[in-house]
Amino acid sequence: MSEQAIASDRRAVPGDSEFDRDTAVSRREPGVYDIDLRAGWTIGNAVNGGYLLAVLGRALADALPHSDPFTVSAHYLTASRPGPAVVRTETVRTGRTLSTGQASLYQRDEHGDEVERLRVLASYGDLDALPDDVRTTATPPALPPMDQCFGPQDGPTPVAGGSAITGRLMLKLDPATLGWALGAPSGKGEMRSWFGLADGRDADPLSLLLAVDALPPTAFELGLSGWVPTVELTVHVRHRPAPGPLRVSITTRNLAGGFLEEDAEVWDSSDRLVAQSRQLARVRLGRPANRP
Known part of the structure; x- marks a missing residue:
């Protein structure tokens, strides 16, 4: 989606957008939530990890007395697929x-057995109550300026690893x-991009959980084209x-033993660092360049 479209009067607002x-x-029931994971947020056949993090982040915002994620740590156990899922939450501690x-997010496998896809431990608070220091x-x-950068729609052929999620984003x-x-x-292991939601909805703390995992893997710039889960x-x-x-901005400084780290920073329009992340990903050569 173009920046002109994002600036249009029809841009979505938080609470009334595709992401929401x-x-x-x-x-x-208390601590148990249902959701239908949407196919529009997939890369290849798997649901994007940042979208999944936002789903669990929204459930925890409802379950906990504080609404803003401060730190969220997730372990991806099995690949999630579009379709019905259950999120189960547990309050570990509440403070002032x-x-x-x-x-945890669960789905049924082909045998009807419940499988845990993702487990998260998170601390929530009130971002507006923090000192401005x-x-x-x-x-x-x-x-470079946005009109000098390129998105998936600018290539003459589909970008390797591209999938449905690219239609939900402005990259x-x-x-x-x-x-x-x-x-x-x-060979530098770097990826940088302007980022937004395709319908123009401005970012909030939950959408930052998506932003850190929405760019192409840095492994591509290292000359690798395999799946990077x-x-x-x-x-x-x-x-x-x-x-x-x-x-x-995402960088990788070390690939060893078939694993690499990605360090991400997210900056807003006021030049403020609003989110940071680190992830460990596995490099699998010789397979489609997809990442859940």
């Missing part, structure tokens, strides 16, 4: 400023990190994002 509808959970809970040496990524990738799409990866992902939400597109 597709991450909405229905409380069956922070509450901690855990959540910032001391950082971090700097925003130097991205404009830095040309300096797009060598893999031209058959000439840089997430093993573990930890996200720290640092501030409520200002309106406008986000900038996401």
Whole structure:
């Protein structure tokens, strides 16, 4: 979706967007939630890990007395598929400023047995209650203007590993990190992009859980094209994002033993670092370049 479309009067708002509808959970009973995982958030056949994190994040926001995720750590146990799922939550501790809970997502396999797909431990609080004291040496990524960057729709052929989720997002990738799409990866393990939701909805703390896992894998710029499934992902939400597109920067400094780490930073339109993450992913060569 173009930046002109995002700026249109028809842009969605939080609570009334595709992201909100597709991450909405229905409380069956205290601590138990039902959801139908949507096929629009898949990469290949698997549901994107950032979308799943937002689903569990929304369930925990309902279950805990605080509504904003501060830190969320997820272990991806088996690949999730579109269709019915159950989220079970448990309150671990509640305090004045922070509450901690855990959540797991389950689906039925082909035999009808319940399988745990994802397990999360998270602490929630009130981002608006934090002191406005910032001391950082971090700097925003130097991205070219959006009209000089490229998204999946700009290529002459479908991007390797592209899938349904690209229609839900506004991605404009830095040309300096797009060598893999031209058959000439840089070898640097970097990915940078402007980021937003395709319907123009501004970011909030829950959508930051999606943003950290929505770009193409840095493995592509390392010259790898295999499936890169997430093993573990930890996200720290640092501030409520200002309106406008986000900038996401992801780097990998070490690939060893078939695993790599990805460190992500998310910056808002006011040049504030609003989220950070680190994930461990497995590199599998010789398979389609998809990542749940």
